[in-house]
Amino acid sequence: MKERLERLSKAYGISGYEEEVREIMLKELGRYAEVEVDRFGNVVSKIGSGSPKIMLAAHMDEIGLLVKHIDEKGFIHVIEMGGIDEETLLAKNVWILTEKGPIPGVIGFKPPHLKRDEEDQKKKLRLDEMYIDTGLSAEETKRRVQVGDAVVFDSKFFDLGNRVMGKALDNRAGCAVLVEVMKRLSKMSTLKGTVYGVATAQEELGLKGARTSAFSIKPDYALSIDTAIAGDTPDIKETESNLKLGAGPAITVVEASGRGMVPSPQVKRLLIECARNKGIPYQLEATKGGMTDGAIIYMSNEGVKTGGVSIPTRYIHAPSGICDLRDLENATRLILAFVESLGSKP
Numbered sequence: 372m373k374e375r376l377e378r379l380s381k382a383y384g385i386s387g388y389e390e391e392v393r394e395i396m397l398k399e400l401g402r403y404a405e406v407e408v409d410r411f412g413n414v415v416s417k418i419g420s421g422s423p424k425i426m427l428a429a430h431m432d433e434i435g436l437l438v439k440h441i442d443e444k445g446f447i448h449v450i451e452m453g454g455i456d457e458e459t460l461l462a463k464n465v466w467i468l469t470e471k472g473p474i475p476g477v478i479g480f481k482p483p484h485l486k487r488d489e490e491d492q493k494k495k496l497r498l499d500e501m502y503i504d505t506g507l508s509a510e511e512t513k514r515r516v517q518v519g520d521a522v523v524f525d526s527k528f529f530d531l532g533n534r535v536m537g538k539a540l541d542n543r544a545g546c547a548v549l550v551e552v553m554k555r556l557s558k559m560s561t562l563k564g565t566v567y568g569v570a571t572a573q574e575e576l577g578l579k580g581a582r583t584s585a586f587s588i589k590p591d592y593a594l595s596i597d598t599a600i601a602g603d604t605p606d607i608k609e610t611e612s613n614l615k616l617g618a619g620p621a622i623t624v625v626e627a628s629g630r631g632m633v634p635s636p637q638v639k640r641l642l643i644e645c646a647r648n649k650g651i652p653y654q655l656e657a658t659k660g661g662m663t664d665g666a667i668i669y670m671s672n673e674g675v676k677t678g679g680v681s682i683p684t685r686y687i688h689a690p691s692g693i694c695d696l697r698d699l700e701n702a703t704r705l706i707l708a709f710v711e712s713l714g715s716k717p
């Protein structure tokens with residue numbers, strides 16, 4: 372699991388530019404299931420046949436930036452692709468993924484020496500006031516960088532034993548779990564029905580790949596496999612998030628005060644029952660903001676009985692996050708137990 376997560380975390384794939392992640396998912400899922408890339412760019416894997424049809428969705432895209440303009444002096448101006456807090460960007464190293472290969476850059480900033488007063492120091496820069504410096508001449512930058520090139524964070528991956536630190540754990544953690552689930556399902560002789568493991572594209576831009584894939588699969592049941600905001604850091608109150616790393620996967624109770632997914636009571640109950648019966652630790656997640664693929668899947672077709680299983684993760688939508696591999700393992704076990712109880716031969 373760790374090696375797989377490392378490979379996925381290091382791969383680059385902002386929304387709409389998921390090629391590198393798609394290749395990994397295609398290969399990994401292809402070992403255990405029938406697999407194809409659909410017209411939208413989702414990787415759809417399939418095990419079994421008949422009903423019930425169960426869709427497991429993990430998005431493969433990550434948040435990032437996109438080149439909007441290269442100015443006269445060769446500084447690069449960008450727009451965001453997905454929800455990014457500008458505060459996480461200043462002075463960060465990035466890669467600009469050009470047609471002729473990646474170019475390193477740094478998001479430029481004014482040194483503290485030049486900040487005149489307290490107000491200047493506190494001022495929060497907007498993304499349209501920021502720029503990327505490649506260090507190359509204006510001519511060279513303009514020759515190599517094009518409008519539309521993806522810009523990704525340059526973050527390392529660290530193995531911390533039970534935990535890992537790295538880029539894009541939202542949602543490569545979910546992708547790693549999805550592969551592990553399909554792997555173990557492929558060995559399950561009692562499986563009844565069809566399980567679709569879908570690595571969705573463009574979730575961060577509005578749950579788009581989930582919409583098209585749910586439309587074509589028409590599942591009876593679905594789970595979104597994603598990350599959830601861990602609240603076990605000094606700046607987050609328990610009332611904002613009570614999720615902790617290593618305390619088990621989060622079962623979604625409600626998303627975004629009900630603007631996102633309102634899980635099917637049957638699915639939610641079944642997930643909790645499965646966790647209890649198998650002795651799998653779990654946490655319950657009710658959020659004020661943030662949605663997963665489940666929010667679109669549950670409203671697709673005539674409605675789909677949907678739930679969510681998420682990996683508590685620190686610092687999502689930022690260059691580097693932390694999650695706990697035991698939560699990935701327990702999420703895998705929980706999802707397998709769920710699939711088994713819905714669709715297994717007597």
Ligand SMILES: [Zn+2]
Pocket residue numbers: 430541542597598
């Ligand atoms: Zn996510």
